[in-house]
Amino acid sequence: MGAARAAFTEGGHVMTGLKELMQPHRIVMMLIFAALVIWCAVSLRWDWLPKYAPLALEGLWTTIWILAVSLVIGFLLAVPLGLAQAVGPWYLSIPARTFCTIIRGTPLLLQIWLLYYGLGSLFPQFPWIRSSELWPYLRQAWPYAVLALSLSYAGYEGEVMRGAFSGVAKGQLEAAKSFGMPRFTMFRRIWLPQAIRNVLPTLGGETILQLKATPLVATITVMEIYAVSSRVRADTFIVYEPLLLLALVYMAIAGVIALAFRRLEKG
Amino acid sequence: MDSAAATASALETDTRREAIRVEDLHKSFGNLEVLKGVDLTAQQGDVVAIIGGSGSGKSTMLRCINFLETPSSGKIVIGGEEVAMRGDGSPANQRQIERIRTKLAMVFQQFNLWTHRTLLENVIEVPVHVLKVPKAKAIARALELLNRVGLGGKEDTYPAYLSGGQQQRAAIARALAVDPSAMLFDEPTSALDPELVGEVLTVIRDLAAEGRTMLLVTHEMKFAREVANHVVYLYQGRIEEQGPPAEVFGNPQSERLKQFLSSVA
Numbered sequence: 001m002g003a004a005r006a007a008f009t010e011g012g013h014v015m016t017g018l019k020e021l022m023q024p025h026r027i028v029m030m031l032i033f034a035a036l037v038i039w040c041a042v043s044l045r046w047d048w049l050p051k052y053a054p055l056a057l058e059g060l061w062t063t064i065w066i067l068a069v070s071l072v073i074g075f076l077l078a079v080p081l082g083l084a085q086a087v088g089p090w091y092l093s094i095p096a097r098t099f100c101t102i103i104r105g106t107p108l109l110l111q112i113w114l115l116y117y118g119l120g121s122l123f124p125q126f127p128w129i130r131s132s133e134l135w136p137y138l139r140q141a142w143p144y145a146v147l148a149l150s151l152s153y154a155g156y157e158g159e160v161m162r163g164a165f166s167g168v169a170k171g172q173l174e175a176a177k178s179f180g181m182p183r184f185t186m187f188r189r190i191w192l193p194q195a196i197r198n199v200l201p202t203l204g205g206e207t208i209l210q211l212k213a214t215p216l217v218a219t220i221t222v223m224e225i226y227a228v229s230s231r232v233r234a235d236t237f238i239v240y241e242p243l244l245l246l247a248l249v250y251m252a253i254a255g256v257i258a259l260a261f262r263r264l265e266k267g
Numbered sequence: 268m269d270s271a272a273a274t275a276s277a278l279e280t281d282t283r284r285e286a287i288r289v290e291d292l293h294k295s296f297g298n299l300e301v302l303k304g305v306d307l308t309a310q311q312g313d314v315v316a317i318i319g320g321s322g323s324g325k326s327t328m329l330r331c332i333n334f335l336e337t338p339s340s341g342k343i344v345i346g347g348e349e350v351a352m353r354g355d356g357s358p359a360n361q362r363q364i365e366r367i368r369t370k371l372a373m374v375f376q377q378f379n380l381w382t383h384r385t386l387l388e389n390v391i392e393v394p395v396h397v398l399k400v401p402k403a404k405a406i407a408r409a410l411e412l413l414n415r416v417g418l419g420g421k422e423d424t425y426p427a428y429l430s431g432g433q434q435q436r437a438a439i440a441r442a443l444a445v446d447p448s449a450m451l452f453d454e455p456t457s458a459l460d461p462e463l464v465g466e467v468l469t470v471i472r473d474l475a476a477e478g479r480t481m482l483l484v485t486h487e488m489k490f491a492r493e494v495a496n497h498v499v500y501l502y503q504g505r506i507e508e509q510g511p512p513a514e515v516f517g518n519p520q521s522e523r524l525k526q527f528l529s530s531v532a
Contacts, residue, residue, distance in 0.1 A: 175379035178333055179393040179445060180368030183361075189396055194383050 044241050052232050059228035060249065062142075063214050066224060067253075069146055071207060074153025079192070081154060082161025096158065103155025109216050111152060116144040116220040145217035153210050160202050164195035204261030208254045225249055284310045285347060286449045286480040287332060292341035294327055294504075301327045303504040304341075309449065309497075312478045316485055316495035316512070320527060323501040325484045326376075329453050332482070333371045334358050346370065346448055369397060372442030376454040378434040380426040386413060386437045387422035390444045398445065405444070412440040416470050432463030436470055449480040457486060488531055492516045500524050 020026070084096035103111070123129045123138055137143055168191055176186040196203075215226035223231075229242040287309040294302040301324045309315045317325045330336040332343060338356040342349060345367050351359040358364035380389050390409035394400040400408075413422055416436040426434050435455055442450055455471065456464045468490050475481060475494040485491050491498060491512065498515040500508045500523075508515060508524045519525045 169379075169382075171375060171377050171379035172381060174335055175373075175375065175381065178335055178368060178371075178373040178375075178451075179397060180365040180370075181393065181397050182365055185396055189392065190381055190383075194381075197383055 040244065044244075045238055046241060048232055048236050048238055048241075052228065055223075055231070056225065056228050059223055059225040062222065063211075063224040063226075064253070066142065066146055066149065066217065066222070067211055067214055070149035070153055071210060073146070073150035074210075075157055077150065077154035078157035078161050081158030082163075082165050082195075085158065085162040086165035100155045100158045100162075103152055104159065108148070108152050108213055109219065112145065112148040112216055112220055115148045116141065120144055141217075141221045145220060145222045149210065149213065149217065152213065153206070156206055157203065160199050160206065161195065164199040165191065167198050168194045200261060200265045204258060204265075207257050207261070211253055211257065212250065284312075285344070286311045286313065287346075287482065288342075288344040289328070289332065290342040290344070292328065292331055292343070293339045294324070294331055294336060295339050301504050302331070302338075305501070305504070305506055307499060307506070309480060309482060311448075311480050313497055314475045314479075314481045314483065314495045315497045315499060316483045316491035317499045317501060318485065318488065318491060318527075319501035319507075322503075324504040325501045326453055328501070329451050329482060329484050332451060333368050333373060334364050335373075369393070369445055370448045371451055372445050372447035372449075373451045373453065374435070374438050374442050374455050376457050378426070378431070378438045378458070380434055380438055380441070382426055385423050385425055386418060386429075386440075389426070389437060390441045393441070393445050409440070409444055412443050413437065415443075416440045417466070430463060431459045432466045435459065435467045439467075439470055439474075443474075447479075449482065450474070452481060452483040452485070454484050454486065486531065488516065488528070500527065502527075 021030075081096045081100060084092040085100070088096065120138075129135060129138065172190055172194060173186060176190045181189070214224060218224060218227035218230065221227075226246060229246045232242040233239050285308060287307070289305060289307040292302050292305040292307075293300070301322075305324075305328055307315070307328075317328065319325045327336055331338045331341075332345075334343075334350065334357075337358075338352070340356060343352075344350070348363075348367065350367060351363060353359045380386075381392065384392065387406065387409055390412060391402065391405040394405040394408070395402050410419075410422060413419060416439055418433060418437055418440065421429070421433070421437075426437065429437065439455075452471065456467050459467065464487070468487065471481075471483070472490075472494050483491065483495065493512075495512050498509060498512045499506055500515060500521075502521075502523050508519065508521050515524070516528065519528055
C-alpha cells in the first residue's frame with residue numbers, strides 16, 4: 001500500500017506537470033529563459049572554462065563532501081544535544097543549552113577562524129601533537145573546516161531536535177512503555193523516528209542553509225567550489241561569468257537537497 | 268465449616284487463580300491525594316468494571332497497576348508476583364516492570380496507535396521488537412487479529428486514515444498480539460463519536476465472553492452491567508461500593524452511588 005500510494009502520487013505529478021507546462025504563458029516564460037541562456041552562452045566569455053574545469057570539479061567535490069560529512073557529524077551531535085535539552089537532567093541540559101546558545105549567537109565565520117587560527121596555532125606548541133599520527137591532518141585546513149561546520153549544524157539542529165523530541169505526543173511513548181518496551185528500543189523505534197518526521201521540513205531548509213554556509217571555509221584556504229571561482233577571477237580578471245556559474249552550481253545542489261527531503265517526507 | 272475457615276480456604280484457592288491484586292494503593296499528585304487506599308483483586312477470567320465520576324481516581328488506579336503512574340504507596344501483585352517498589356513508589360527493578368508490562372496490555376482512551384507505522388506494523392511492533400517473536404509468525408498472527416476486530420484488508424493503512432472506532436479496534440488487536448494475561452481498558456470509548464461506540468464495545472464483549480481477564484474503566488453503565496462480573500464504584504479515591512453488577516446497579520446501597528447512577532442514566 002505504501003508503495004502503491006507513492007506510485008500514484010508520482011504518476012499524478014507527471015500528468016499534471018506536463019499539462020501545466022503546456023500553458024501559453026508558461027511557454028512564453030520558457031522561451032525567454034532559453035533566450036537568456038543562449039545569450040549568456042554566446043556573448044559572455046567562457047574560454048577559461050576548459051582550463052579550470054578540472055579544478056572546478058575538484059572544488060565541487062570538496063564542497064559536497066565537506067557538506068555531507070558536516071551534516072552527518074552535526075546531526076549525530078544534534079540528537080543528544082536535543083535529547084539533553086528536552087528531557088535531560090540539569091547537568092546535561094545546561095551544557096547542551098549553553099553550547100547551542102553560543103553556536104547560534106556567534107557568526108560562523110568567527111567560529112571557523114577561532115578554530116583554525118586558535119586551535120590551529122595552539123596545536124603546534126605541543127610536541128606530542130606534532131609527533132602524533134594525526135599531525136599530517138591537523139596541519140591542513142580541512143579538519144578545522146569540517147569541525148566548525150559540524151559544530152554549527154549541531155548547534156542549530158540541537159535546538160530543532162529539542163523541539164522535535166518534546167513535540168512527540170506523550171501517548172505515543174506511553175503506549176510503548178505500557179507494553180514493556182525497553183527504553184532504548186522505545187527511543188529507536190518510536191521517539192526518534194517520530195521526532196525526525198515532525199521536523200523534516202525544517203531540517204531540509206537548514207541543510208540548504210548549511211550548503212550556503214560552506215563558502216566561508218574558503219577563507220581558511222580550503223579549495224572548495226567558491227574558492228575556485230575566486231581563483232579564476234584572480235588569474236583571468238573575469239569576474240562575472242565564474243560567479244554566474246557558481247550560482248548555478250549552488251542552485252543545482254540545493255535543488256537536489258530539496259528533492260531528497262521531499263522524498264523523505266513522503267516515504 | 269465456620270465462616271473464618273471458609274474465608275481462609277477461599278483465599279487459598281484465590282491466590283492460585285489470582286491475576287491482579289492491589290493492596291492499599293495511595294497516589295498523590297503534589298498535595299492532591301487522588302487515591303486514598305484502594306484494595307482490589309481480579310481473578311483470572313474476571314471482568315472488573317471500574318466506574319465513578321470524573322476525578323474519582325479510576326484512570327489513575329488503572330495506570331498505577333502497570334506503573335504508568337508511580338504509586339505513592341501500596342502493593343501491586345501481578346500473577347502472584349509482587350512488583351518491587353522503591354521508597355518513592357517507583358519500580359525498583361526496571362527489568363521486572365518491563366517483563367510484567369508485557370503481560371498487561373493496555374488500551375487507551377486516545378488509542379495511542381503509533382502514527383508513523385501502518386496497522387500491521389503497529390500490531391507486530393511489540394511481538395517482534397520486545398518479545399522477539401519471528402517476524403513471519405508475528406505477521407501471520409497480526410493479520411488474524413486485525414481480521415478478527417473487523418479490520419481485514421486495512422493492514423497497510425496508517426492510523427490517521429482511520430475513524431476513531433477503527434483505530435480503537437486496531438489498538439485492541441495490538442494489545443491482543445502480546446497474548447496478555449490481563450487487559451487494561453482505560454475508557455476505551457470515551458473519545459469516540461456516539462455512532463462508533465458500538466463497534467468497539469462489540470469487540471470488547473467478545474473478549475469478555477472468551478474468558479479474558481480485564482479491568483475496564485468505563486462510562487458505559489449499560490455495557491459494564493452486561494459484561495462485567497464485578498463492579499467497583501470509586502468515589503474521591505476510595506472504593507465506595509463494589510459487588511456483582513446486579514447488586515451494584517440494581518440495588519445500590521450508598522447514597523453517592525445512587526446519585527451517581529441516577530446522574531449518568
